[in-house]
Amino acid sequence: MTHDQQTGPAGTAGPVWAPSEHELARRAVRRAQDRRRTLVAVLSSVVVIGGLMVVVGTSKGWPVVQETFFDLSYGLEVLPDIWDGFLLNLRLAAIAVVCIAVLSMVIALVRTSTAPALAPLRILATVYVDLFRGIPLLLVLLLIGFGVPALQLTDTPPSVNVLGTAAVVLTYSAYVAEVIRSGILSVHPSQRAAARSLGLSQAQTMRHVVLPQAIRRVVPPLLNDLVALLKDIGLVSILGARDAIRNAQIETSTTFNYTPYIVASILFLLVTIPLTRLTDRVLEKSIARQNASGTA
Numbered sequence: 483m484t485h486d487q488q489t490g491p492a493g494t495a496g497p498v499w500a501p502s503e504h505e506l507a508r509r510a511v512r513r514a515q516d517r518r519r520t521l522v523a524v525l526s527s528v529v530v531i532g533g534l535m536v537v538v539g540t541s542k543g544w545p546v547v548q549e550t551f552f553d554l555s556y557g558l559e560v561l562p563d564i565w566d567g568f569l570l571n572l573r574l575a576a577i578a579v580v581c582i583a584v585l586s587m588v589i590a591l592v593r594t595s596t597a598p599a600l601a602p603l604r605i606l607a608t609v610y611v612d613l614f615r616g617i618p619l620l621l622v623l624l625l626i627g628f629g630v631p632a633l634q635l636t637d638t639p640p641s642v643n644v645l646g647t648a649a650v651v652l653t654y655s656a657y658v659a660e661v662i663r664s665g666i667l668s669v670h671p672s673q674r675a676a677a678r679s680l681g682l683s684q685a686q687t688m689r690h691v692v693l694p695q696a697i698r699r700v701v702p703p704l705l706n707d708l709v710a711l712l713k714d715i716g717l718v719s720i721l722g723a724r725d726a727i728r729n730a731q732i733e734t735s736t737t738f739n740y741t742p743y744i745v746a747s748i749l750f751l752l753v754t755i756p757l758t759r760l761t762d763r764v765l766e767k768s769i770a771r772q773n774a775s776g777t778a
Contacts, residue, residue, distance in 0.1 A: 553741045560733045560742045567729035568749045574647045574725070575715045579708065581651045586658035591688070593659070594666045607659075614656035619714055623649040627721040646718030654711055661703050665696030702768060705761040709754050716750070726750070 501509070538544060592600060592607045614622065626649040631639040640648075669692050677687040719728035726749055730742035 551740050551744055553739055556737070556739055557741045557745045560730070561745055563729045563733065564726050564742060564745050564749065567724055568726035568746070570643070570723065570725045571712075571715050571750075572753075574643060574650075574718065574723075575712050578647050578650050578654070578711060578715065581647075582654050582658055582711075585651065585655040586662055589655065589659035590662035590666060593663050611656045611659060614653050615660070617653075619650070619653045619717060620720070622653050623717055623720060625649075626652070642721040642723045643718065646721050646723055647715075650711070650715055650718070654707065654714075658704065658707055661700050661707065662696065665700035666692055668699055669695050699768070702761055702765040705757065705764060709757045709761065712754055712757070713750060 589607045589610065592603045593611070595604065617625075623646060627642065627645045630645055630648075673691055673695070674687055677691040678684075682690065716725060716727045719725050719731070722728070726746040730746040733742040734740055
């Protein structure tokens with residue numbers, strides 16, 4: 483490394499850093515290595531993907547598969563109905579996200595509380611988490627969807643949309659509550675002690691000190707749960723909800739052409755892929771921040 487005596491922006495002379503010849507040589511080597519790695523990655527991708535396309539395209543059954551699963555004209559024909567059902571999926575997912583956020587936060591706070599008076603609630607919260615994390619979502623949907631109407635609590639039974647969303651909320655709240663609880667427990671106890679020494683109450687410490695750090699740490703897994711929720715909300719179709727999957731099934735049953743399923747899959751991918759890339763980006767920033775602060 484070298485320093486040249488030059489005039490700075492303010493008009494005062496001072497040493498200005500400039501890379502040495504060795505540093506410039508190292509940079510040139512790194513650039514060459516990056517170009518070589520990029521070239522190898524591109525060539526390997528072309529070979530693998532191109533080989534798969536050749537194998538699939540030259541197979542004997544490809545014409546039948548193309549006609550049965552990738553009929554463009556039929557896909558455009560059924561797109562409006564499937565799109566209407568997909569909007570229902572998005573609405574139910576939005577409602578579920580709000581309910582899950584509230585319920586899971588309450589459960590996480592109860593389970594991390596040390597107040598003796600909340601011991602019965604902690605037991606109930608633990609049982610709830612163990613129960614709904616242990617039962618598959620499909621079974622929860624069937625139990626809620628057929629069990630609640632059988633109780634005849636009201637003259638008019640709840641709609642399948644309400645029952646299906648309730649089942650999803652009950653299941654996902656158990657998972658999200660554990661994610662939030664792990665974030666709360668990851669905050670060092672010294673943070674609580676420092677907040678209490680400053681005169682903050684237990685509730686104020688949790689609200690202003692612990693929760694902001696905890697939520698920031700668990701944002702990547704929460705985004706992963708959101709992606710999974712957007713996919714699993716389609717399971718409400720087994721109760722008869724006219725969502726994208728149900729509408730695709732109806733169209734397929736009349737023509738025995740499976741292109742509607744491909745159309746529904748593409749609609750879900752248009753939402754889940756950007757969310758997945760966002761999750762990866764947030765995770766990368768989180769790791770970089772932890773490495774910079776020396777906590778990784």
